[in-house]
Amino acid sequence: MxxxxxxxxxxxxxxxxxxxxxxxxxxxxxxxxxxxxxxxxxxxxxxxxxxxxxxxxxxxxxxxxxxxxxxLNAEKIHTAHLNGKYMMLVGPTGVGKTTTLAKLASRAVLEEGKKVAFITADTYRIAAVDQLKMYADILEAPMETAYTEQDFNELLQRFSKYDHVFIDTAGRNFQNSGYIAELLQFLKAEQQINMYLVLAATAKFEDLNRVINQFESLHVSQLIVTKVDETATYGTLISILLQHPRLNIAYMTNGQEVPDDLQKAHVGNLINHLLGGSDGQ
Ligand SMILES: Nc1nc2c(ncn2[C@@H]2O[C@H](COP(=O)(O)OP(=O)(O)OP(=O)(O)O)[C@@H](O)[C@H]2O)c(=O)[nH]1
Ligand SMILES: [Mg+2]
Structure with missing residues (x-):
């Protein structure tokens, strides 16, 4: 009918x-x-x-x-090669900047036999300097502290013969606008500095979004996502990448062990985790 x-x-x-x-x-x-x-x-x-x-x-x-x-085309999430000389990690407090810097440096030394040096601009906490110094000593690499912009420029010069110079910064409350101004000072250096914004995979979407917007003026395009081992949800990360098409994830870290817990980031794996499958496709 x-x-x-x-x-x-x-x-x-x-x-x-x-x-x-x-x-x-x-x-x-x-x-x-x-x-x-x-x-x-x-x-x-x-x-x-x-x-x-x-x-x-x-x-x-x-x-x-x-x-x-x-x-999220494959270029969005890839394991970056350390091709820049000066690498600076910035981001909110406690996300794992210093630990990740130590992982990257250790890999460069142990796997590629590179000559590395460290600069810390984190003079906020005495313990922060000691923390990086410990890793530098293990790697038998020099570490110096930059208290002023002039110190910083001198140190960049001094370490210019090294393959990689890893620069640690103080984590600050990202809502503190003075923090961005401080970082901008460093970027006035003559040398090209590759800046990485470090974010924790455990953070809420709104907070990650606010941090990314806060760092807009620094034109950071590379992310390092830490603490992937502390979450079983990947949708926030996927949404961040969909929301900010200019951002790439250069590295992911999945634990506290230096240098082991530095993960190969692969877009397929990330999507598989999201959809509840296993690794690879
Ligand atoms: N579970 C887990 N913990 C991590 C990871 N990366 C770093 N951590 C831990 O996070 C804590 C903070 O790490 P730091 O490297 O000191 O963090 P930070 O960003 O340098 O901190 P501030 O300098 O205080 O801003 C330490 O206990 C690290 O061991 C990770 O991938 N997974
Ligand atoms: Mg630190």
Missing amino acids: PYKRLDEKVDRLFSVPQWLKSIQDLLLNQGVQWPHAEQLLQGLVKKWYQSDERMSGDEAKQVLYDELLQR
Whole structure:
């Protein structure tokens, strides 16, 4: 009967595939922000219609995987090579800047036989200088403290023959606007300094977003994401990358051990973790 068929059609128009709700829950529970989740789900529903409503839940996850892989193109998350001479780590308090600096330097020395030096601009806490000095001593690398902009410039010169110079900074409350002004002073140095913004994977989306916006004037494009071992949710990170297309993740760290807990960041793995799969695809 034509009327019945029309009814069925209307029903179908307003029905959604059963897996949609569970994928929605998965994305939201993983911390993907609603606007991003909504966009991704709309894309899936469109593909479902195009498949004559035959797409299964597993197929939908594969479509989502491919979509995210394309949007977070492989260059977004890669293991950076230490090609710059001067590397400076900045970011909020306690995220793991000093520990990560030690990991990067140790890898450069132990795996590549590079000559490294350290500068710390963290004169805020006495313990901070000692912490970096301990790693420098283990690596038999020089470490100096920069108290002023002039010190800093002199140290850059002094270490100019080294393969890599790792520069540690004091973590500050990112809402303190003086902090950014202080960092800008360092960037006035003649040498090209590669700045990395260090963020913890455990932080909330709104806070990460605020930190990134706060650092906008420094034109940082490289992120280091720490404490990946302390979270089981990756959606926040995915949303951050979708929200800020200019940002790359250069490194990820997954523990306190120096130098072991420096992770190869791979976009496929990150998406697999998000979708609840295992490593690789
Ligand atoms: N679980 C875990 N802990 C980490 C990781 N990276 C660093 N930490 C720990 O986080 C704490 C703070 O690390 P620091 O390297 O001192 O952090 P920071 O950013 O230099 O801190 P401030 O200089 O005070 O701003 C230490 O207990 C580290 O061992 C990580 O990837 N996973
Ligand atoms: Mg520190």
